[in-house]
Amino acid sequence: MNVIDSILKLEEQINKLNIRITEIVNNTAKTFLTTGIMICRLEKKINDLELKCA
Numbered sequence: 001m002n003v004i005d006s007i008l009k010l011e012e013q014i015n016k017l018n019i020r021i022t023e024i025v026n027n028t029a030k031t032f033l034t035t036g037i038m039i040c041r042l043e044k045k046i047n048d049l050e051l052k053c054a
Helices: 003-053
Strands: none
Touching: none
């Protein structure tokens, strides 16, 4: 395997790693968004309960 082949193989591995990192970042963002939505819904339910009790 010559230097050019080694560089091409390394470039391919870097591209795969970049794709994987992008997937992880996207999944993390989705998780935070989902968590944020769930927190907002819980806050609304708590507010509704507080209003009923008041």
